[in-house]
Amino acid sequence: MEAQIEDSQLVKEYINGNERAIGVLIKRHNARLTGFIYSKVGDRELTEDIFQDTFMKVIRTLKRGAYSEEGKFLPWVMRIAHNLIIDHFRKNNRMPMFEGADSFNIFSLMGDERLNAEKQLIKDQIDxxxxxMIKELPQDQQEVLQMRIYKDMSFKEISDNTGVSINTALGRMRYALINLRKLVEANSIVLTN
Known part of the structure:
Protein backbone atom coordinates (compact mmCIF):
# COMPACT_ATOMS: atom_id res chain seq x y z
CA MET A 1 0.00 0.00 0.00
CA GLU A 2 2.69 2.51 1.08
CA ALA A 3 4.83 1.63 -1.95
CA GLN A 4 2.18 3.01 -4.32
CA ILE A 5 1.96 6.43 -2.63
CA GLU A 6 4.02 9.05 -4.49
CA ASP A 7 6.70 10.98 -2.59
CA SER A 8 4.84 14.21 -3.28
CA GLN A 9 1.67 12.79 -1.68
CA LEU A 10 3.62 11.66 1.39
CA VAL A 11 5.17 15.13 1.65
CA LYS A 12 1.68 16.70 1.55
CA GLU A 13 0.42 14.26 4.17
CA TYR A 14 3.36 15.03 6.46
CA ILE A 15 2.87 18.79 6.06
CA ASN A 16 -0.83 18.23 6.92
CA GLY A 17 0.08 16.50 10.19
CA ASN A 18 0.55 12.79 9.32
CA GLU A 19 3.81 12.10 11.19
CA ARG A 20 3.98 8.53 9.79
CA ALA A 21 4.48 9.90 6.27
CA ILE A 22 8.03 11.11 7.02
CA GLY A 23 8.90 7.64 8.35
CA VAL A 24 7.76 6.10 5.07
CA LEU A 25 9.88 8.61 3.10
CA ILE A 26 12.96 7.96 5.26
CA LYS A 27 12.56 4.19 4.94
CA ARG A 28 11.95 4.43 1.18
CA HIS A 29 15.09 6.46 0.47
CA ASN A 30 17.33 5.14 3.26
CA ALA A 31 19.48 2.79 1.13
CA ARG A 32 19.94 5.21 -1.77
CA LEU A 33 20.79 8.18 0.45
CA THR A 34 23.04 6.18 2.79
CA GLY A 35 24.91 4.76 -0.22
CA PHE A 36 25.31 8.24 -1.72
CA ILE A 37 26.65 9.74 1.53
CA TYR A 38 28.96 6.76 2.22
CA SER A 39 30.41 6.98 -1.30
CA LYS A 40 31.50 10.55 -0.52
CA VAL A 41 32.72 10.24 3.10
CA GLY A 42 33.82 6.58 3.37
CA ASP A 43 32.94 6.34 7.08
CA ARG A 44 29.87 4.55 8.49
CA GLU A 45 29.49 6.67 11.62
CA LEU A 46 29.87 9.93 9.71
CA THR A 47 27.42 8.62 7.09
CA GLU A 48 24.85 8.02 9.83
CA ASP A 49 25.41 11.51 11.29
CA ILE A 50 25.00 13.22 7.92
CA PHE A 51 21.94 11.07 7.13
CA GLN A 52 20.34 12.18 10.43
CA ASP A 53 21.28 15.84 9.83
CA THR A 54 19.84 15.64 6.32
CA PHE A 55 16.44 14.47 7.51
CA MET A 56 16.44 16.96 10.41
CA LYS A 57 16.89 19.69 7.80
CA VAL A 58 14.19 18.11 5.59
CA ILE A 59 11.76 18.00 8.53
CA ARG A 60 12.51 21.62 9.55
CA THR A 61 12.02 22.81 5.96
CA LEU A 62 8.74 20.90 5.58
CA LYS A 63 7.42 22.15 8.95
CA ARG A 64 8.30 25.73 7.95
CA GLY A 65 6.30 25.27 4.76
CA ALA A 66 9.38 26.19 2.71
CA TYR A 67 9.40 23.08 0.47
CA SER A 68 8.51 23.73 -3.17
CA GLU A 69 10.35 21.16 -5.25
CA GLU A 70 7.19 19.93 -7.02
CA GLY A 71 7.58 16.15 -7.05
CA LYS A 72 11.37 16.15 -6.94
CA PHE A 73 11.72 14.99 -3.34
CA LEU A 74 14.70 12.64 -3.68
CA PRO A 75 16.89 15.02 -5.75
CA TRP A 76 16.09 17.75 -3.19
CA VAL A 77 17.07 15.48 -0.27
CA MET A 78 20.27 14.42 -2.12
CA ARG A 79 21.15 18.10 -2.64
CA ILE A 80 20.72 18.76 1.11
CA ALA A 81 22.95 15.74 1.91
CA HIS A 82 25.52 16.89 -0.66
CA ASN A 83 25.64 20.38 0.91
CA LEU A 84 26.04 18.89 4.40
CA ILE A 85 28.92 16.71 3.13
CA ILE A 86 30.62 19.80 1.66
CA ASP A 87 30.07 21.69 4.95
CA HIS A 88 31.63 18.79 6.87
CA PHE A 89 34.76 18.78 4.71
CA ARG A 90 35.07 22.57 4.79
CA LYS A 91 34.85 22.61 8.59
CA ASN A 92 37.37 19.81 9.00
CA ASN A 93 39.84 21.19 6.48
CA ARG A 94 39.97 24.38 8.51
CA MET A 95 41.03 22.53 11.66
CA PRO A 96 44.83 22.07 11.73
CA MET A 97 46.00 18.58 12.72
CA PHE A 98 49.10 17.35 14.51
CA GLU A 99 51.48 15.81 12.00
CA GLY A 100 50.62 12.12 11.70
CA ALA A 101 47.93 12.26 14.41
CA ASP A 102 44.15 12.38 14.41
CA SER A 103 43.84 15.04 17.13
CA PHE A 104 43.39 18.75 16.55
CA ASN A 105 46.25 21.07 17.38
CA ILE A 106 44.60 23.82 19.41
CA PHE A 107 47.86 25.81 19.64
CA SER A 108 48.04 26.25 15.88
CA LEU A 109 44.64 27.98 16.04
CA MET A 110 45.84 30.63 18.46
CA GLY A 111 47.19 33.88 17.07
CA ASP A 112 47.24 32.71 13.47
CA GLU A 113 45.54 35.77 11.98
CA ARG A 114 47.91 35.74 9.00
CA LEU A 115 46.48 32.42 7.78
CA ASN A 116 42.91 33.65 8.31
CA ALA A 117 43.72 36.87 6.48
CA GLU A 118 45.15 34.83 3.60
CA LYS A 119 42.01 32.66 3.47
CA GLN A 120 39.86 35.81 3.49
CA LEU A 121 41.90 37.26 0.60
CA ILE A 122 41.42 34.03 -1.37
CA LYS A 123 37.67 34.04 -0.62
CA ASP A 124 37.41 37.72 -1.64
CA GLN A 125 39.27 36.94 -4.89
CA ILE A 126 36.93 34.00 -5.65
CA ASP A 127 33.87 36.20 -4.93
CA MET A 133 31.99 36.29 -14.66
CA ILE A 134 28.29 36.49 -13.74
CA LYS A 135 28.25 39.96 -15.33
CA GLU A 136 29.43 38.34 -18.61
CA LEU A 137 26.30 36.14 -18.77
CA PRO A 138 23.23 37.18 -20.77
CA GLN A 139 20.87 39.39 -18.70
CA ASP A 140 18.11 36.76 -18.35
CA GLN A 141 20.62 34.17 -17.04
CA GLN A 142 22.15 36.69 -14.62
CA GLU A 143 18.73 37.48 -13.23
CA VAL A 144 17.75 33.84 -12.58
CA LEU A 145 21.17 33.01 -11.10
CA GLN A 146 21.08 35.96 -8.70
CA MET A 147 17.49 35.22 -7.61
CA ARG A 148 18.28 31.54 -7.03
CA ILE A 149 21.75 31.75 -5.46
CA TYR A 150 21.87 35.12 -3.71
CA LYS A 151 18.18 35.60 -2.85
CA ASP A 152 17.48 31.87 -2.28
CA MET A 153 14.23 32.07 -4.27
CA SER A 154 12.43 28.94 -5.48
CA PHE A 155 11.94 28.45 -9.22
CA LYS A 156 8.22 29.11 -8.65
CA GLU A 157 9.07 32.50 -7.08
CA ILE A 158 11.53 33.24 -9.91
CA SER A 159 8.80 32.32 -12.41
CA ASP A 160 6.31 34.65 -10.69
CA ASN A 161 8.84 37.50 -10.50
CA THR A 162 10.07 37.28 -14.08
CA GLY A 163 6.79 36.35 -15.78
CA VAL A 164 8.23 33.24 -17.44
CA SER A 165 7.31 29.57 -16.91
CA ILE A 166 9.11 27.47 -14.31
CA ASN A 167 10.64 25.41 -17.15
CA THR A 168 12.03 28.58 -18.76
CA ALA A 169 13.49 29.68 -15.41
CA LEU A 170 15.04 26.20 -14.96
CA GLY A 171 16.46 26.34 -18.48
CA ARG A 172 17.99 29.77 -17.89
CA MET A 173 19.57 28.54 -14.67
CA ARG A 174 20.96 25.49 -16.44
CA TYR A 175 22.47 27.61 -19.23
CA ALA A 176 23.83 30.10 -16.68
CA LEU A 177 25.67 27.28 -14.88
CA ILE A 178 26.96 25.78 -18.15
CA ASN A 179 28.20 29.20 -19.28
CA LEU A 180 29.75 29.93 -15.87
CA ARG A 181 31.61 26.61 -15.98
CA LYS A 182 32.96 27.51 -19.45
CA LEU A 183 34.07 30.93 -18.18
CA VAL A 184 35.77 29.38 -15.13
CA GLU A 185 37.66 26.95 -17.38
CA ALA A 186 38.52 29.61 -19.96
CA ASN A 187 39.91 31.88 -17.24
CA SER A 188 41.63 29.00 -15.38
CA ILE A 189 40.04 30.11 -12.12
CA VAL A 190 40.25 27.88 -9.06
CA LEU A 191 37.04 28.16 -7.03
CA THR A 192 38.27 26.56 -3.80
CA ASN A 193 40.26 28.01 -0.94
Whole structure:
Protein backbone atom coordinates (compact mmCIF):
# COMPACT_ATOMS: atom_id res chain seq x y z
CA MET A 1 0.00 0.00 0.00
CA GLU A 2 2.69 2.51 1.08
CA ALA A 3 4.83 1.63 -1.95
CA GLN A 4 2.18 3.01 -4.32
CA ILE A 5 1.96 6.43 -2.63
CA GLU A 6 4.02 9.05 -4.49
CA ASP A 7 6.70 10.98 -2.59
CA SER A 8 4.84 14.21 -3.28
CA GLN A 9 1.67 12.79 -1.68
CA LEU A 10 3.62 11.66 1.39
CA VAL A 11 5.17 15.13 1.65
CA LYS A 12 1.68 16.70 1.55
CA GLU A 13 0.42 14.26 4.17
CA TYR A 14 3.36 15.03 6.46
CA ILE A 15 2.87 18.79 6.06
CA ASN A 16 -0.83 18.23 6.92
CA GLY A 17 0.08 16.50 10.19
CA ASN A 18 0.55 12.79 9.32
CA GLU A 19 3.81 12.10 11.19
CA ARG A 20 3.98 8.53 9.79
CA ALA A 21 4.48 9.90 6.27
CA ILE A 22 8.03 11.11 7.02
CA GLY A 23 8.90 7.64 8.35
CA VAL A 24 7.76 6.10 5.07
CA LEU A 25 9.88 8.61 3.10
CA ILE A 26 12.96 7.96 5.26
CA LYS A 27 12.56 4.19 4.94
CA ARG A 28 11.95 4.43 1.18
CA HIS A 29 15.09 6.46 0.47
CA ASN A 30 17.33 5.14 3.26
CA ALA A 31 19.48 2.79 1.13
CA ARG A 32 19.94 5.21 -1.77
CA LEU A 33 20.79 8.18 0.45
CA THR A 34 23.04 6.18 2.79
CA GLY A 35 24.91 4.76 -0.22
CA PHE A 36 25.31 8.24 -1.72
CA ILE A 37 26.65 9.74 1.53
CA TYR A 38 28.96 6.76 2.22
CA SER A 39 30.41 6.98 -1.30
CA LYS A 40 31.50 10.55 -0.52
CA VAL A 41 32.72 10.24 3.10
CA GLY A 42 33.82 6.58 3.37
CA ASP A 43 32.94 6.34 7.08
CA ARG A 44 29.87 4.55 8.49
CA GLU A 45 29.49 6.67 11.62
CA LEU A 46 29.87 9.93 9.71
CA THR A 47 27.42 8.62 7.09
CA GLU A 48 24.85 8.02 9.83
CA ASP A 49 25.41 11.51 11.29
CA ILE A 50 25.00 13.22 7.92
CA PHE A 51 21.94 11.07 7.13
CA GLN A 52 20.34 12.18 10.43
CA ASP A 53 21.28 15.84 9.83
CA THR A 54 19.84 15.64 6.32
CA PHE A 55 16.44 14.47 7.51
CA MET A 56 16.44 16.96 10.41
CA LYS A 57 16.89 19.69 7.80
CA VAL A 58 14.19 18.11 5.59
CA ILE A 59 11.76 18.00 8.53
CA ARG A 60 12.51 21.62 9.55
CA THR A 61 12.02 22.81 5.96
CA LEU A 62 8.74 20.90 5.58
CA LYS A 63 7.42 22.15 8.95
CA ARG A 64 8.30 25.73 7.95
CA GLY A 65 6.30 25.27 4.76
CA ALA A 66 9.38 26.19 2.71
CA TYR A 67 9.40 23.08 0.47
CA SER A 68 8.51 23.73 -3.17
CA GLU A 69 10.35 21.16 -5.25
CA GLU A 70 7.19 19.93 -7.02
CA GLY A 71 7.58 16.15 -7.05
CA LYS A 72 11.37 16.15 -6.94
CA PHE A 73 11.72 14.99 -3.34
CA LEU A 74 14.70 12.64 -3.68
CA PRO A 75 16.89 15.02 -5.75
CA TRP A 76 16.09 17.75 -3.19
CA VAL A 77 17.07 15.48 -0.27
CA MET A 78 20.27 14.42 -2.12
CA ARG A 79 21.15 18.10 -2.64
CA ILE A 80 20.72 18.76 1.11
CA ALA A 81 22.95 15.74 1.91
CA HIS A 82 25.52 16.89 -0.66
CA ASN A 83 25.64 20.38 0.91
CA LEU A 84 26.04 18.89 4.40
CA ILE A 85 28.92 16.71 3.13
CA ILE A 86 30.62 19.80 1.66
CA ASP A 87 30.07 21.69 4.95
CA HIS A 88 31.63 18.79 6.87
CA PHE A 89 34.76 18.78 4.71
CA ARG A 90 35.07 22.57 4.79
CA LYS A 91 34.85 22.61 8.59
CA ASN A 92 37.37 19.81 9.00
CA ASN A 93 39.84 21.19 6.48
CA ARG A 94 39.97 24.38 8.51
CA MET A 95 41.03 22.53 11.66
CA PRO A 96 44.83 22.07 11.73
CA MET A 97 46.00 18.58 12.72
CA PHE A 98 49.10 17.35 14.51
CA GLU A 99 51.48 15.81 12.00
CA GLY A 100 50.62 12.12 11.70
CA ALA A 101 47.93 12.26 14.41
CA ASP A 102 44.15 12.38 14.41
CA SER A 103 43.84 15.04 17.13
CA PHE A 104 43.39 18.75 16.55
CA ASN A 105 46.25 21.07 17.38
CA ILE A 106 44.60 23.82 19.41
CA PHE A 107 47.86 25.81 19.64
CA SER A 108 48.04 26.25 15.88
CA LEU A 109 44.64 27.98 16.04
CA MET A 110 45.84 30.63 18.46
CA GLY A 111 47.19 33.88 17.07
CA ASP A 112 47.24 32.71 13.47
CA GLU A 113 45.54 35.77 11.98
CA ARG A 114 47.91 35.74 9.00
CA LEU A 115 46.48 32.42 7.78
CA ASN A 116 42.91 33.65 8.31
CA ALA A 117 43.72 36.87 6.48
CA GLU A 118 45.15 34.83 3.60
CA LYS A 119 42.01 32.66 3.47
CA GLN A 120 39.86 35.81 3.49
CA LEU A 121 41.90 37.26 0.60
CA ILE A 122 41.42 34.03 -1.37
CA LYS A 123 37.67 34.04 -0.62
CA ASP A 124 37.41 37.72 -1.64
CA GLN A 125 39.27 36.94 -4.89
CA ILE A 126 36.93 34.00 -5.65
CA ASP A 127 33.87 36.20 -4.93
CA UNK A 128 35.29 38.95 -7.13
CA UNK A 129 36.07 36.51 -10.00
CA UNK A 130 32.58 35.00 -9.78
CA UNK A 131 30.87 38.41 -9.71
CA UNK A 132 32.86 39.49 -12.76
CA MET A 133 31.99 36.29 -14.66
CA ILE A 134 28.29 36.49 -13.74
CA LYS A 135 28.25 39.96 -15.33
CA GLU A 136 29.43 38.34 -18.61
CA LEU A 137 26.30 36.14 -18.77
CA PRO A 138 23.23 37.18 -20.77
CA GLN A 139 20.87 39.39 -18.70
CA ASP A 140 18.11 36.76 -18.35
CA GLN A 141 20.62 34.17 -17.04
CA GLN A 142 22.15 36.69 -14.62
CA GLU A 143 18.73 37.48 -13.23
CA VAL A 144 17.75 33.84 -12.58
CA LEU A 145 21.17 33.01 -11.10
CA GLN A 146 21.08 35.96 -8.70
CA MET A 147 17.49 35.22 -7.61
CA ARG A 148 18.28 31.54 -7.03
CA ILE A 149 21.75 31.75 -5.46
CA TYR A 150 21.87 35.12 -3.71
CA LYS A 151 18.18 35.60 -2.85
CA ASP A 152 17.48 31.87 -2.28
CA MET A 153 14.23 32.07 -4.27
CA SER A 154 12.43 28.94 -5.48
CA PHE A 155 11.94 28.45 -9.22
CA LYS A 156 8.22 29.11 -8.65
CA GLU A 157 9.07 32.50 -7.08
CA ILE A 158 11.53 33.24 -9.91
CA SER A 159 8.80 32.32 -12.41
CA ASP A 160 6.31 34.65 -10.69
CA ASN A 161 8.84 37.50 -10.50
CA THR A 162 10.07 37.28 -14.08
CA GLY A 163 6.79 36.35 -15.78
CA VAL A 164 8.23 33.24 -17.44
CA SER A 165 7.31 29.57 -16.91
CA ILE A 166 9.11 27.47 -14.31
CA ASN A 167 10.64 25.41 -17.15
CA THR A 168 12.03 28.58 -18.76
CA ALA A 169 13.49 29.68 -15.41
CA LEU A 170 15.04 26.20 -14.96
CA GLY A 171 16.46 26.34 -18.48
CA ARG A 172 17.99 29.77 -17.89
CA MET A 173 19.57 28.54 -14.67
CA ARG A 174 20.96 25.49 -16.44
CA TYR A 175 22.47 27.61 -19.23
CA ALA A 176 23.83 30.10 -16.68
CA LEU A 177 25.67 27.28 -14.88
CA ILE A 178 26.96 25.78 -18.15
CA ASN A 179 28.20 29.20 -19.28
CA LEU A 180 29.75 29.93 -15.87
CA ARG A 181 31.61 26.61 -15.98
CA LYS A 182 32.96 27.51 -19.45
CA LEU A 183 34.07 30.93 -18.18
CA VAL A 184 35.77 29.38 -15.13
CA GLU A 185 37.66 26.95 -17.38
CA ALA A 186 38.52 29.61 -19.96
CA ASN A 187 39.91 31.88 -17.24
CA SER A 188 41.63 29.00 -15.38
CA ILE A 189 40.04 30.11 -12.12
CA VAL A 190 40.25 27.88 -9.06
CA LEU A 191 37.04 28.16 -7.03
CA THR A 192 38.27 26.56 -3.80
CA ASN A 193 40.26 28.01 -0.94
Missing amino acids: SDLTR
